Amino acid sequence: MKTLYKKPESLNDIVTHYCPGCGHGIVHRLIAEVIDELNIREKTIGVAPVGCAVLAYNYFNFDVTEAAHGRAPAVATGIKRALPDNFVFSYQGDGDLAAIGTGEIIHAANRSENISVVFVNNTVYGMTGGQMAPTTLVGQKTLTSPGGRSSCTAGNPVKVCELLAPLEGVKYLYRGAVSSPSKINTVKKAIKQSFEIQLAGGGFSLVEILAQCPTYWGMTPCESVKHIETELVKTFPLGEIKKWKKE
Amino acid sequence: MKNKELVCGNIAFSEAAIRGGCRYYYGYPITPQNEVTSYMSSRMDEVGGVFLQAESEIASINMVFGAALTGARAMTSSSSPGISLMQEGISYLAACELPAVIANVMRGGPGLGNIAPAQSDYFQAVKGGGHGDYRLIVYAPSTVQEVVDYTYKSFSVAEKYRMQVMILMDGLLGQMMEPVVFPEMVEFKGIKSDWSITGCKGRAPRLVRSLFLGRGVLEDHNKKLQEKYKKAEETELKYETYKTEDAEVLLTSFGICARFCRKAVDLLREKGVAAGLFRPVTLWPFPGDKLFKVAENVKKIVCVEMNAGQMVEDVRLSVSNPEKVSFFGRTGGGIPSVSKIVEFAK
Amino acid sequence: MEERIVISGFGGQGIIALGKFIALTAMNSDKHVTYLPSYGAEVRGGTANCQIIISDEEIASPCIEDMDILIAMNQPSFDRFCGNVVTGGLIVVNTSLAAAKPGAVNIPATEIAVSLGEKKIANVVALGALLAREEFLSVKDIKDALPVVLKGRCEKILRLNVQALNAGLRNSE
Structure with a gap:
């Protein structure tokens, strides 16, 4: 019998804590598949964030640590500098990476640390109960922007890829979404590209993934998938933001 | 008398750390310990180690966290305001039981204070400047030779208990020069441990974390920490x-x-x-x-x-x-x- | 024996360098020694000073309240520290930049240095003048230490330092 589908070895066989319809589980699986395909599980070290994905370490079947809120790029830097032959990636959400950890991500990127960053952007703080994120859309209602985000008082959504793109140290940037099978396949390719860049000693790369949060968007899973494709992409256009040029 | 060198306290602990096997130094410039970053930047090159001028003390301590995770000997140093910024990271190091050495060359505070020598971070160092039930082993050397001796041994003490050691000095000790004798260079090959994160080749995956959800899990973890603190209290006392x-x-x-x-x-x-x-x-x-x-x-x-x-x-x-x-x-x-x-x- | 020495002057007059040199010579002469510089913003554009204690015994405090020797390379330094020199203590005054003082070792160190072709060497001229009055470290040890401190520098610099030291030894009142 031909196997069409199986659990990646890099993923543990346990039920996740994520809400129904959440995008994190898909992203976990993509990472695990890519690690399996590249055959690097035994030399992979993951750095988990603080936020909804704080328990990511439970789901991956390789060495993982957990950083303080926003500090994952600094922790990854410390690991990678000590173990340059290992594969090191950080997994971060929008609060972790684009609010409290802004300093760490910009400087790790600027130094072109040879690490990969998987950045999950769902425009809201899930773990703490649905507060505004730096990436929350203008007009989006959250616990701390009950009338909808106002750009006058809260600024506009932070576009991380566009922010990092001008830095010379940044070698590859891609923004994708996990809102449809075809988009999921494209994101997987981007993750693989990012990981391969690190394995080739290419330097810093980041893949931003727009992910659905039905719970704090107040939508059904189907509605939230549609919301990414109709609304999020207007603020966060999909595609390759910075192309990898082999040096 | 022959091997004596005339050095200031800042250079003393930098070189002593290197002699003690430290190959990872992460730091951010601050007076009165600026000699450290410049010394480490060239000295780490000579010994094949890593020096990185971080974007902040917050990043420095987290880079130390990353290096310590792998079983390497890592340190950072700063002066009072910078050490305040590191408290978050120190609390995480304590929770994750990662051995690390932190030097504080104290200056006047609170706030930006001044750059004159002070001892006003005693509470912060001794009572736990970060959150949670944890302790640091705190050495307070009073001569430049003691700065050398305690920094040198601090790495093995940190590893023995999987604790963080703070070398608590002040601007005077950091800046003053005295003749010292440096000890031999330690040949340190990295900790062989059942906890360090190195990639799971040939073993089960490992996890180093400080989040302990579930009923009683954190309490058990804290009890374990307290037990080792008690052991350190009994054996590491110096006066x-x-x-x-x-x-x-x-x-x-x-x-x-x-x-x-x-x-x-x-x-x-x-x-x-x-x-x-x-x-x-x-x-x-x-x-x-x-x-x-x-x-x-x-x-x-x-x-x-x-x-x-x-x-x-x-x-x-x-x-x-x-x-x-x-x-x-x-x-x-x-x-x-x-x-x-x-x-x-x- | 314990000698407490304060050297003070403008930044750029080689105050710190002279202090380190004296401390190093003392160490090489098997003495106990502490050296303490002023540091930070204070030394930029303003006055720099350093404190050296040389002793046959272990030194407790490295801080000097009253000094045995003051080397004042300019007037503000003299004004600031002269009151803390113990009775029977010694003051070296760089009369190129400060008023001569009766009983002190008065030497136009900067002018002598300029005549030797290097203004920066005034510090060593002052040291020579001090040693001529009181040999708190032996002139031989000082001369032996010069090549050690200047290791890696060109031959000309070493020669200049020896000339400056000799000029100070000859010219002190």
Whole structure:
């Protein structure tokens, strides 16, 4: 019998804590598949964030640590500098990476640390109960922007890829979404590209993934998938933001 | 006498760390310990280590966290305001039981304060500047040679307990030069452990974390931490006494300030006052039991510090006669003069 | 024996360098020694000073309240520290930049240095003048230490330092 589908070895066989319809589980699986395909599980070290994905370490079947809120790029830097032959990636959400950890991500990127960053952007703080994120859309209602985000008082959504793109140290940037099978396949390719860049000693790369949060968007899973494709992409256009040029 | 080198405290702990096997230094410039970053940047190159000037002290301590995870000997250093920024990271290191060494060359505070020598971070170092139930082993050297000796041994002590060691100095000790003898270079190949994160080849995956959800899990973890702190408390205690055998006036002081007091003891004895000095070398663990015994028959205890009175609280807690304890100190970067100490104590 | 020395002057007059040199010579002569510089913003554009204690015994406090020797390379330094020199202590005054003082070792160190072709060497001229009055470290030890401190520098610099030291030894009042 031909196997069409199986659990990646890099993923543990346990039920996740994520809400129904959440995008994190898909992203976990993509990472695990890519690690399996590249055959690097035994030399992979993951750095988990603080936020909804704080328990990511439970789901991956390789060495993982957990950083303080926003500090994952600094922790990854410390690991990678000590173990340059290992594969090191950080997994971060929008609060972790684009609010409290802004300093760490910009400087790790600027130094072109040879690490990969998987950045999950769902425009809201899930773990703490649905507060505004730096990436929350203008007009989006959250616990701390009950009338909808106002750009006058809260600024506009932070576009991380566009922010990092001008830095010379940044070698590859891609923004994708996990809102449809075809988009999921494209994101997987981007993750693989990012990981391969690190394995080739290419330097810093980041893949931003727009992910659905039905719970704090107040939508059904189907509605939230549609919301990414109709609304999020207007603020966060999909595609390759910075192309990898082999040096 | 041949191998003596004349170095300042800042260079002393930098080189001692390297001799002690430290190959990862992450830091951010701050006065009065700027000699460290410049020295490490070239010295780490020579020994094949890593120096990185981080974007902040927050990043520095987290880079140390990353290096320590892999079983390497890593350190950072700063001065008071920078150490405040590191408290989050120190709490995580403590929770994750990662061995690390942190040097604080204290300056005047609070706030930006000034760059003059001070000892006003005693509370922060000894009582836990970050959140949670944790302890640091805190060494307070008082000579540049002691700076070398305690920094050198701090890495193995940190590994023995999987704790964080703080070398607590001040601007004076960081800047002053004295002849020192450096110990031999340690050939350190990395910790072989059952906890370090190195990639799971040939073994089950490992996890290092500080989040302990679930009923009682964190309490159990904390109990485990407390047990090892207790062990460290029993074995790592260090203190020094000077002319205490017949002392009627007992000075207590730590770090550089204890040297002023040592001079004051000599001058007091010249004036016919039977003075002595008790100097804790480890501020945590605090040598309270030893102090209790030394202080039992004295008439007067004077705690001298370069702050508004911090260690004096531990001195009062340790002795049977707290009403005999008085405090003399200067704050905001002021240095207590020997003559003023003598005047106060006689 | 314990000598407490304060050297003070403008930033750029080689105050710190001279202090380190004296401390190093003392160490090489098997003495106990502490050296303490002023540091930070204070030394930029303003006055720099350093404190050296040389002793046969272990040194308790590295801080100097009253000094045995003051080397004042300019007037503000003299004004600031002269009151802290012990009775019977010694003051070296760089009379190129400060008023001569009766009883002190008065030497136009900067002018002599300029005549040697290097203004920066005034510090070593002052040291020579001090040693001529009181040999708190032996002149031989000082001369032996010069090549050690200047290791890696060109021959000309070493020669200049020896000339400056000799000029100070000859010219002190």
